[in-house]
Amino acid sequence: xxxxxxTRSNWLPHLILLIGVFITAFPLWVTFVASTxxxxxxxxxxxxMWPGPELWRNYSQALTQGSRGTYLSPPAMxxxxxxxxxxxxxxxxxxxxxxxxxxxxxxxxxxxxxFCFWMIFITLMLPVEVRILPTYKVVTDLNLLNSYTGLTLPxxxxxxxxxxxxxxxxxxxxxxxxxxxxxGAGPMRFxxxxxxxxxxxxxxxxxxxLFIYGWNQYLWPLLITTSNSLDVIxxxxxxxxxTGAEPTDWHIVMSTTMLxxxxxxxxxxxxxxxxVKGLTxxxx
Amino acid sequence: MQxxxxxxxxxxxxxxxxxxxAVTLVFFFWPAGQxxxxxxxxxxxxxxxxxxxxxxxxxxxxxDPDYVASFWRTLFFSAMVAVLAxxxxxxxxxxxERVIRGAGFYxxxxxxxxxxxxxxxxxxxxxxxxxxxxxxxxxxxKLGVDWNPKLxxxxxxxxxxxxxxxxxxxxxxxxxxxxxxxxxxALLEAASIDGASEWKKFWTITFPLLSPTTFFLLVVxxxxxxxxxxxxxxxxxxxxxxxxTEVLVYKVYYDGVHALNLGSSSAQSVILMAIVxxxxxxxxxxxxxxxxx
Numbered sequence: 001x002x003x004x005x006x007t008r009s010n011w012l013p014h015l016i017l018l019i020g021v022f023i024t025a026f027p028l029w030v031t032f033v034a035s036t037x038x039x040x041x042x043x044x045x046x047x048x049m050w051p052g053p054e055l056w057r058n059y060s061q062a063l064t065q066g067s068r069g070t071y072l073s074p075p076a077m078x079x080x081x082x083x084x085x086x087x088x089x090x091x092x093x094x095x096x097x098x099x100x101x102x103x104x105x106x107x108x109x110x111x112x113x114x115f116c117f118w119m120i121f122i123t124l125m126l127p128v129e130v131r132i133l134p135t136y137k138v139v140t141d142l143n144l145l146n147s148y149t150g151l152t153l154p155x156x157x158x159x160x161x162x163x164x165x166x167x168x169x170x171x172x173x174x175x176x177x178x179x180x181x182x183x184g185a186g187p188m189r190f191x192x193x194x195x196x197x198x199x200x201x202x203x204x205x206x207x208x209x210l211f212i213y214g215w216n217q218y219l220w221p222l223l224i225t226t227s228n229s230l231d232v233i234x235x236x237x238x239x240x241x242x243t244g245a246e247p248t249d250w251h252i253v254m255s256t257t258m259l260x261x262x263x264x265x266x267x268x269x270x271x272x273x274x275x276v277k278g279l280t281x282x283x284x
Numbered sequence: 285m286q287x288x289x290x291x292x293x294x295x296x297x298x299x300x301x302x303x304x305x306a307v308t309l310v311f312f313f314w315p316a317g318q319x320x321x322x323x324x325x326x327x328x329x330x331x332x333x334x335x336x337x338x339x340x341x342x343x344x345x346x347x348d349p350d351y352v353a354s355f356w357r358t359l360f361f362s363a364m365v366a367v368l369a370x371x372x373x374x375x376x377x378x379x380x381e382r383v384i385r386g387a388g389f390y391x392x393x394x395x396x397x398x399x400x401x402x403x404x405x406x407x408x409x410x411x412x413x414x415x416x417x418x419x420x421x422x423x424x425x426k427l428g429v430d431w432n433p434k435l436x437x438x439x440x441x442x443x444x445x446x447x448x449x450x451x452x453x454x455x456x457x458x459x460x461x462x463x464x465x466x467x468x469x470a471l472l473e474a475a476s477i478d479g480a481s482e483w484k485k486f487w488t489i490t491f492p493l494l495s496p497t498t499f500f501l502l503v504v505x506x507x508x509x510x511x512x513x514x515x516x517x518x519x520x521x522x523x524x525x526x527x528x529t530e531v532l533v534y535k536v537y538y539d540g541v542h543a544l545n546l547g548s549s550s551a552q553s554v555i556l557m558a559i560v561x562x563x564x565x566x567x568x569x570x571x572x573x574x575x576x577x
Contacts, residue, residue, distance in 0.1 A: 013382040014386070017376060020376045025393055026412075027408040034411065043416075046419055046423075049419070101301045104296075104297040104301045108290055108291055108293065109292075116301050119305065120304060120308060125557065126312050126316050126560070127511055127560065129514060130536070130553050132540055133322075133546065133553065134553070142310075154307070156303075156307050157308045157311065177287070177291075186291075187293060218402060219537070222518075234515070235403070241407070250417060257404055260404050261399070268399040279398075
């Protein structure tokens with residue numbers, strides 16, 4: 001090929017990329033197909049690889065009734081609502097809290113500034129997975145088990161978002177701050193009229209990453225909700241799968257699975273630019 | 285680090301920081317402190333009395349063959365996930381750089397797994413590989429493979445590794461793609477003029493110039509495999525069969541929440557914290573260098 005871009009003869013990259021597409025999409029396709037079949041069709045080996053006629057019936061049963069079995073799952077409607085509340089509260093909470101603290105750290109000089117900054121920074125090293133029991137205990141002591149507050153509040157502090165905003169705020173020209181001061185605008189006015197509008201693309205980028213993060217939470221909701229009606233959809237799916245004593249309602253599990261993965265997948269597809277920016281920025 | 289022109293309010297910055305610091309203190313530092321405290325205490329089975337035991341819990345954990353086995357298992361799991369998520373991602377990224385037609389389509393599909401929750405990714409793979417209904421399990425059976433992840437520990441481990449790697453390829457793909465785009469065109473063109481083959485150009489120019497990205501991704505992938513795969517393991521195997529897929533994070537969870545062994549679980553938490561701190565430090569040291577680079 002000699003380094004020239006020759007679109008006619010480079011079939012090899014296309015072949016390899018199609019293999020990649022196959023690996024990526026096949027599990028999703030199988031799930032989608034299963035979500036349109038009757039339980040009997042699913043149990044047939046090998047399962048057919050083309051969608052069946054039960055799409056409407058399976059999804060409406062999943063949405064309005066949920067699965068039967070040992071775990072009395074609430075209808076997927078409730079599960080989706082819970083997931084949406086968690087995802088949105090966590091996303092907006094993190095964005096607001098981080099905007100405010102990054103603003104304080106960058107635009108003010110005050111005793112303890114670096115100390116506060118390091119306190120926030122260190123939380124990067126304390127993911128919930130490593131402090132499971134004690135955090136659970138704190139939430140119990142505060143009487144927050146089985147509540148939306150308990151589901152969301154502990155997830156709202158974010159070093160990543162704060163660091164990202166801090167990085168960006170440092171690039172805002174001094175002239176803008178001086179102009180604001182000359183105009184007699186106070187810091188909060190400056191925050192509202194200059195800082196937040198300038199941060200729009202960063203906020204959009206973070207929104208994508210944080211929405212996915214919030215929607216996909218698993219361990220935390222699993223720990224602190226014992227009431228099924230507060231389950232988020234990701235946790236509920238796992239509970240719907242029988243442990244062997246009872247057959248699994250695969251047609252309902254698969255349609256609920258599709259419902260669980262659609263919102264974050266749509267966010268990625270519709271906001272692809274912001275997603276790539278968010279992903280690469282938050283890792284710096 | 286600090287701007288030249290700043291506002292002079294005395295109280296306001298503290299108010300602005302208050303929400304974040306409050307959440308951080310209550311849900312991060314307090315629990316982390318308690319984990320450390322509980323890790324040096326021992327509670328009798330009835331929760332009546334608590335005694336200070338120093339490093340006894342740590343000694344017990346580190347001497348426990350189950351824990352040591354889980355540690356090696358975690359290393360194996362992470363290494364496999366990292367390799368299986370990095371190599372295909374690099375290949376796909378190199379190929380995606382070469383095509384023009386369909387590039388957007390390929391990229392859109394390849395990044396999708398990033399959006400999917402670990403537990404949901406686990407369910408997708410669990411279903412495909414389920415011995416009773418799974419299509420891939422059916423193919424394996426046709427090929428004469430005796431496949432049963434519910435009973436066979438090796439099969440179960442293979443399944444969670446595949447699901448975990450599948451989900452992480454997206455992330456690596458995007459970072460490799462960004463890395464490739466930052467390689468100076470002129471270098472590759474000069475090599476072409478000298479008659480270097482694609483293969484040779486890759487190994488002498490592209491791959492060495494990508495090494496910062498590769499190293500960064502290696503650390504990120506290990507962190508991912510250590511901590512973010514809990515959902516996959518819980519959904520697919522629940523750590524079984526017979527603890528064959530019980531990695532460290534799963535063990536902390538199980539020993540604390542199900543076995544209610546507080547001292548041991550806390551000591552394990554503290555050990556995990558130390559691991560995260562080391563990994564984060566490596567990552568930041570490296571990022572520091574990337575900035576100068």
